Amino acid sequence: MELTNWLEKRVRLSPKRTALVFDGKQETFSEIYDAVQKVAGQLASFGVRDGMFVALLGKNDRDTFLMLHALQQLGTKTVFLNNRLTATEMGYQIRDARVERCLYAADFADVMANAAGDVRAVAFTEVMMAESSGVTQAVSHFPMETVASIMYTSGTTGKPKGVMQTFGNHWWSATGSMLNLGLQEGDSWLCAVPIFHISGLSILMRSVIYGIPVYLEEHFDAKRVDQFLRSGEVTIISVVTTMVQRLLDTYTKSYHPKFRCMLLGGGPASKAILESCFAKGIPLIQSFGMTETASQIVTLPPEDALQKIGASGKPLFPAEVKISDQDEILLKGPNITAGYLHNEAATQAAFDANGWFRTGDIGYLDQDGFLFVQERRSDLIISGGENIYPTEIEHVLLEYPTVLEVAVVAKQDDKWGEVPVAFLVTTKETSEEQLHQFCEERLAKYKIPHQFHFLDELPKTASQKIQRHKLKKL
């Protein structure tokens, strides 16, 4: 099963519709298509070709937007690098994915220099000044089973794994979302979440499939976004909890009636935030999803949002959710990842015998079929929309000579929702500064514990399992 190359199809169907609004400039699908074709030709002259793994290190801007579409035109499998990672972290992903070319925005030249290793790294500027290979390189079709993008998540092992997202995953995610949220004339989607995360990338995919504009924002600027929501230019926005809080802080007058959906992902909102949104008539739609589900898979439909505060909602039409005997939330559907890149063991472990994807999260379904998430997988910490896996930080800290035992847990934070804090047992006195510096060299800034607490011993169960819930209370 394959569909015509989506961007090519879209430009044939509606060349004059707006595709991208960035930095105040509007471009139609026809203009974007031409720009993308040019970049594709230039990329081809650097040896980028069908089936190749290519790492992309950019930000939420037009250049990165063109690059990712150009890579898709060429049939590459794009490895999206989180631009907040350290060179060590990126280097791991580049090697694990067997990347053959790295593309990077100028801002990230230094980190890329340390991350790329033997792999050829090319700056966006270099690509865009190159001669085109001259050949029409675009793939004619996007086969549903073909991997389009790879995004790394750490998961329980602490070792990052490359989540493979196929064209089919993106397609079903987009159409599943459409069946839930509808598609109206004049729709447009604001993207201030990172496009190296599935929350951002999925907006760009929907734009092409739906034929609607993306309002791409380099940073989340609450005042700018507030203006967009009041103007009626933007009808849908994807947000994480911290963004909602900042929007509420900025809020002075009603949003435009055309603004119809604030899609909340990346962790739950507090009841206070939810109620504040409802009081202001903000159409907040909660959702539950992960990199492995190609964005939201469970959402609260508009008609139920008021009755079921605290719920994640119901699965999209093409998807299914069930609860295992161990209360684990299991998922099925055509938007769920094909598995982890070059990691058959992790892939097998992620699915049960009947093909259900194991989220690792604990939850239940109420009598009306609404999903409630009670406890998140592997004590996942969600900080400003970024997923942080305690084990990854713990592994780094355990490498420090004096650290004997360590446990990282979430702490509530007004600004970020949650932040990581570390509890340690050391062989001799160790300073916070030393540990902080050690982490800085090895971990993205948002993963570095905000506090280091030194204990004589960590609370444990009889079977020597660390009792994280006890640490959280401290």
Added chain:
Amino acid sequence: MELTNWLEKRVRLSPKRTALVFDGKQETFSEIYDAVQKVAGQLASFGVRDGMFVALLGKNDRDTFLMLHALQQLGTKTVFLNNRLTATEMGYQIRDARVERCLYAADFADVMANAAGDVRAVAFTEVMMAESSGVTQAVSHFPMETVASIMYTSGTTGKPKGVMQTFGNHWWSATGSMLNLGLQEGDSWLCAVPIFHISGLSILMRSVIYGIPVYLEEHFDAKRVDQFLRSGEVTIISVVTTMVQRLLDTYTKSYHPKFRCMLLGGGPASKAILESCFAKGIPLIQSFGMTETASQIVTLPPEDALQKIGASGKPLFPAEVKISDQDEILLKGPNITAGYLHNEAATQAAFDANGWFRTGDIGYLDQDGFLFVQERRSDLIISGGENIYPTEIEHVLLEYPTVLEVAVVAKQDDKWGEVPVAFLVTTKETSEEQLHQFCEERLAKYKIPHQFHFLDELPKTASQKIQRHKLKKL
């Protein structure tokens, strides 16, 4: 690839939304689901079971609506019988499809008695008064490759062929249509086209997939429909040309602003009708499709409707159209039929070597990619939305003892768009009445020629092919 049983999924997602409005009565998905489950249990007690071919002879009413959903719940392959056919015509389809059960509405008891032959025929009333088998019979999933419905079309050979429509065909048709027409809160679709045709059945499938109400009308009553369109209750309607004409004749004041799409299928509209609609602000969207494409596959998107009068439009996002070297219109896409039932030869003939479906229609694509249909397959006659294949009528007339040669062609008609007329060469004098009576016994009323013209010889090419275009001029 399979999805959860659609009706079951829909009732879990939005039990309280309206599913059906019939005869002034509204029912929710929850109420419909319960009614359907009951009927499914009753049908099971008549031996109806998963994988069985079951013929359905009903009309546009609640009973037929429940029956077809109940059959889908049970996993049968439903053969939709056109209720205007003669017993002979129906009998052919029942036997060709190897039907094991026939279900019929009371109105059609006589014709069914003559059509069913050895096959067990059960009246709806009998089903609905039966005890339920008591067992939950519903299939859990609708596999995309499984045949859900069969509808007969005659085609060029004159021998009706059963078009197999899979769940995947219906799904992709519905989502392709949604990507084109959007899906808005408050949408509802009026169905006054027969549900034994794909134009009607596809509305019922969309209702379940989208979660919107069907306004099911037993007959097309222009005054009633006019009221629906003015009230804002109905936002989309599917029509054929004769219906548009009758609506225009009835039109007194503007339709409601929420009414957003009059989807025209089953043959082209005259320029006069199109212009009249545009003048009145009626959102007429032309389309091109066939039983084999599970409804519209090419439509005029709203933004192009005014600029491209006379065009059929562009293919839906998941579909493709191209023109062969012989100017034949070829189609590809996941909404296209799996083939003809029990007829491998016809299936093979319908697709070219690269899997493109051969429409038999002649046309071209303009420089902007819009499809224009120039000449229809096998001189197809479209009369009030019904497809009539001249060869089928010709075969019947050739059985009459005195008929030597015959050709049936379309004649323009103010009420029906087109009607069939016959040109004959006979061995001795024959009356119109005799021929009319002969046809009445063998052909559905709408297929009977409105005129019989007697000629000394039919106009032919050097290679003895009848020149139909010359007859049309007569």
